[in-house]
Amino acid sequence: MKKYEVSAIKEGTVIDQIASRSTFKVANILNIQGIDQVVLIGYNLSSKKLGSKGIIKIEGKLLTQEEVNKISLIAPDATVNIIKDSEVVEKFKVAIPDSIEEFLKCFNPNCVSNHQNVQSRFHVINKNPIRIRCHYCERHMGEDDIELV
Amino acid sequence: MISLKNKDIISILDVTKEEILYILDISKRMEEEGSSDILKGKVLANLFFEPSTRTRLSFETAMKRLGGQVVGFDELGTTSTVKGESLRDSVKIIEGYCDIIVLRHFLEGASRLTADSVSIPVINGGDGASQHPTQTFVDLYTVKKVKGGLENLSIGFLGDLKYGRTSHSLAYAMSNFGAEMYFISPPSLRIPKDYLEELESRNVTYHEVESLDEVSSKLDILYCTRIQKERFSDPVEYEKVRGVYKLSKFVMDELDVKDDLKILHPLPRVDEMDESLDDTSYAVYFQQAHSGIPVRETLLATVLGAIQ
Numbered sequence: 001m002k003k004y005e006v007s008a009i010k011e012g013t014v015i016d017q018i019a020s021r022s023t024f025k026v027a028n029i030l031n032i033q034g035i036d037q038v039v040l041i042g043y044n045l046s047s048k049k050l051g052s053k054g055i056i057k058i059e060g061k062l063l064t065q066e067e068v069n070k071i072s073l074i075a076p077d078a079t080v081n082i083i084k085d086s087e088v089v090e091k092f093k094v095a096i097p098d099s100i101e102e103f104l105k106c107f108n109p110n111c112v113s114n115h116q117n118v119q120s121r122f123h124v125i126n127k128n129p130i131r132i133r134c135h136y137c138e139r140h141m142g143e144d145d146i147e148l149v
Numbered sequence: 150m151i152s153l154k155n156k157d158i159i160s161i162l163d164v165t166k167e168e169i170l171y172i173l174d175i176s177k178r179m180e181e182e183g184s185s186d187i188l189k190g191k192v193l194a195n196l197f198f199e200p201s202t203r204t205r206l207s208f209e210t211a212m213k214r215l216g217g218q219v220v221g222f223d224e225l226g227t228t229s230t231v232k233g234e235s236l237r238d239s240v241k242i243i244e245g246y247c248d249i250i251v252l253r254h255f256l257e258g259a260s261r262l263t264a265d266s267v268s269i270p271v272i273n274g275g276d277g278a279s280q281h282p283t284q285t286f287v288d289l290y291t292v293k294k295v296k297g298g299l300e301n302l303s304i305g306f307l308g309d310l311k312y313g314r315t316s317h318s319l320a321y322a323m324s325n326f327g328a329e330m331y332f333i334s335p336p337s338l339r340i341p342k343d344y345l346e347e348l349e350s351r352n353v354t355y356h357e358v359e360s361l362d363e364v365s366s367k368l369d370i371l372y373c374t375r376i377q378k379e380r381f382s383d384p385v386e387y388e389k390v391r392g393v394y395k396l397s398k399f400v401m402d403e404l405d406v407k408d409d410l411k412i413l414h415p416l417p418r419v420d421e422m423d424e425s426l427d428d429t430s431y432a433v434y435f436q437q438a439h440s441g442i443p444v445r446e447t448l449l450a451t452v453l454g455a456i457q
Contacts, residue, residue: 110277112258116236131346136258137279138160140343 007040012059014081014088015071020044022075023054029070029148030058037061050077070103072096073130073146096127104132107145111137120149154454157264158272160280161318162347166325169289172447175456176290180443186216187455194247195221196240197274198230198254203416203441204274204283208251211445215455220247237266244269249453252276270452278312284415285318286444291437292370295411299323303367305331307394308374308421310340315415316374317344324348330355331364335390338376361394366405371431373414373422397423401431413437 018026023043032039038059047053063071063080071078072094082090100122106113113120113136121135132141151171158164164172193212197205200223209219222228229239236259240250244267252260253274260273260280275281293299304323306316310332317340320330330353332340339357348355358364365371373396378387396412414422414434426432450456 108257110255110257112236112254112256112262112276115256116262118237118262125350133343134258136261137277138162138258138343139279139341140346 007057008086009038009040009057009059009083010086012037012057012061012083013063014058014083015056015063015075016053016079016081017047017050017077018054018056018075019050019077020052020054023056025074026054026071026078027056029067029074030056030061030063032056032058035061066103068094069097069100070148073100073104073143074148076128076130096124096130099123099135100132103148105147105149106134106137106139107141107147108134108137108139111139113137152454152457153448153451154457155270156452157260157270158282158448158452159260159264160273161282161285161321162280164282164322169286169322169325172286172444172451173290173293175447175451176286176440176443179446179450180440184214184216187450188212188215188217188453191217191249191453191455192247193217193219193221193449194243194250195219195223195274196243196250196252196254197221197223198225198228198252198259199275200224201253201275203438204253204281205251207441208272208274208283208445208449211442211449214442215446215450217449221251236262240267249449272448272452275314278314280318281314282318283441283445283448284315285322286448287437287441288315288319288372288413288415289322290440290444291413291433292411294440295433295436296369296409299326299328301327301329302369303329303331304370304372305333305361305364305368306340306372306374307333307361307396309338309376309390310334310374311338312377313374316340316372319372320344320348320353324351324353328353329367331368332357333359333361333364333394335359335393337386338390362404365410366407368410369407371410371412373412373418375414375417375419375421392420394421395423396421396426398425398429401426401429406431 040057042055044052078094081088102119122132125131125133212219240263249270251272251274252263254276257277257279259276264271411433412431
C-alpha cells in the first residue's frame with residue numbers, strides 16, 4: 001500500500017502537482033488562513049514529473065471556478081482531486097482559460113486599467129509557458145509578472 | 150469585400166494585411182483627388198489628453214477637407230478629468246456630440262477603453278508608449294510610395310526602441326510583408342521583449358545591434374526616431390542616451406549604404422538628424438509628414454462608411 005507523505009482527508013479537495021515554488025502562492029489564493037477546516041500542506045515532496053512538488057489538502061472545501069482559474073496561472077500542472085468518503089470521486093487538471101477577467105492586475109504602471117475604474121482583461125497568448133496580453137495596453141506578462149488581486 | 154465601416158482603429162494588431170493594402174490604395178486615391186464633401190454633416194471629436202500638434206492638426210485638416218466639422222480639446226486642463234470624471238464617463242457623454250472620436254492619451258490602453266465604452270468608431274491618436282496606428286499607416290504609405298511596394302524589404306529601426314511606439318507599430322505592420330528587421334539602439338533603449346515575441350510568432354527575421362554601421366549596407370529603409378525626453382522618469386537616464394545617434398550628410402557619406410536607401414522619421418526631430426540630411430536623396434520624412442492628410446482622410450472616410 002502506498003504510503004502518503006501527507007495524511008489523507010475524508011471529505012474535501014486535494015490539490016496535487018503544484019510546483020514547489022508555487023505552493024504557498026496557491027495557499028494564498030485559497031485564503032487558508034481564514035478558514036477553520038483542517039488544512040494539510042506538503043512542500044518539497046519528491047515528484048517524478050516536477051522534480052519537487054507541493055500538495056494542499058483541505059477538509060470540507062470545494063474550489064470555485066475562479067479559484068481554479070487563478071491556480072492555473074500560478075501552478076499550470078496542478079491537479080484537483082475531489083474527495084468523498086476518503087475516495088477520489090473526481091480528478092481534473094487545472095486548465096488556463098483563453099481570457100482572464102478581473103482577478104489579475106496589469107504589471108504596466110501606465111496601463112489605463114491601473115488608473116481608471118475598469119475591470120482588468122487579459123488574452124492568453126501562450127499556455128506553456130504562460131504568456132498573457134493585456135486587453136488595454138497590449139503588454140505581455142509571464143509567470144513572474146503575474147500579480148493576483 | 151473589405152469594409153472598415155464602424156471599425157475602431159486602435160492597434161495595428163487589429164488590422165489585416167488586406168485591410169492595410171486597402172487603406173493605402175484609398176489613400177493614394179485621396180491624394181490624387183484632393184478635397185471633397187463626402188463627410189459633410191459629420192462631426193469629429195478630437196480628444197487630446199496629451200499635447201500633439203501634427204496628429205491633431207492633420208486629423209482636423211483631413212476632416213475639414215472632406216467637408217466635416219471638428220470639435221475637441223488639446224489639453225487636460227480644460228476637461229472634466231480635472232474634476233475627477235472618469236475617461237469612460239467623459240467619452241460616453243462626448244459620443245452624443247459627434248460621429249467619430251480621435252483620442253490621444255497619456256495612459257496606455259486608453260483608446261481601447263474608449264472604444265469598448267462607446268458605440269461610434271474610435272481612432273487611436275497615440276496612447277502612452279503603446280500604439281500609434283495612424284502614424285503607422287502614414288509610414289506604410291510613404292514606404293510603399295518611395296519603394297514601389299512593401300514586400301521583402303530590409304528595414305532598420307534606429308533610436309528609442311523602448312518607448313518609441315511608432316517603431317513598435319511599424320514593426321508589427323511590416324511583419325505582414327516579409328520584412329527583415331534590424332533594431333539599432335543603445336542597450337537601455339532596446340525594443341521590449343513583448344514586441345520581439347509577437348514578431349517571433351509571425352516568423353519575422355530580426356537582428357538587434359547597437360551600431361548603425363554594422364548593418365547600414367543591408368537596409369532599404371531606415372526608420373529613425375527621436376529619443377523622447379518626456380518618457381523618461383529619470384533625467385539622468387535621458388542624458389545618458391540623448392544624442393547617441395546623429396545622422397547627417399557627412400555620416401551618410403561615410404557609411405556603406407544602398408544608393409536607394411530612404412530615411413523616414415515620424416518627426417519632430419531633436420538632434421538625431423541634422424538638417425544637412427534634408428537635401429539628400431535619402432530623406433523622405435517631409436514627404437512622409439505630408440502623407441498624413443490623405444491617410445487620415447482615408448481612415449475617417451472609411452470608418453464613417455463614406456467610402457465602401
